Amino acid sequence: MTDTAYNNASVRVDKWLWAARFFKTRSLASKAVKGGKVEVNGHRAKASTGVHVDDRLEITKGETAFEIDVRDLSDKRGPASVAAQLYTETPASRDARERQAEERRAARLSMPRPAIRPDKKQRRALRRFKQGE
Template identity: 40%
Template sequence: MSGTRTNMRIDKWLWASRFYKTRALAAKACDLGRVRLDGALAKPARDVKIGDRLNVTNDSGLYEIEVVELSEIRGPAAAAQKLFSESEESREARAKLLAEKRVMAQFESLPEAKPTGRDRRMLNKFRGRER
């Protein structure tokens, strides 16, 4: 997968390594401060190279990874996992967070039915979206 390139844009690498579904989402995550390169906030156009350490936050949690390989294309998940190596502490922290979410889901009460039109109007009024 790696060519002769020694560096590439971080948003493109995050997309190719399947941390984000689209390159636009990867760029937005960089803009929102969810991606750190060697401890500093990373802008989407910042170059990433082999050996860089990244902290990436997405829906699955916080990943502490090291760039192992560069790729311009988005391949299958098995190939994308070869682009980085994740620290053991990061894996354990995400597993712990997932277990906590599962336990909390047991105590979460879901509504018995969809909100009625009246309920929706009351919610909109409460949220300040009254027409």
């Protein structure tokens, strides 16, 4: 166990997500939890929900979904090498994430990007087209 000795204890889920480096700030972690983007053992979590060792978390960040098992507890943010030891991602979650990344790469390649940025006249024309004028 890192930083603090835990005897059958728990850490707030927002603090743990921040310490495990899923979110850059604790307030972003708290907003994600309040927004229903985090589940603990299949139940929607509150920011004050306690995380215990061997809990399963389902975290959604944008288009990416993580399913992880908690291996250790920490309420302090440390180096990425330490944060990576706090959890293990399930193989199914890892495969799904890699598949999504590959689909995004393929979609990006199929949509050509313009060589140059549109000038002011072209931007106005695009705006009129998108607004249906």
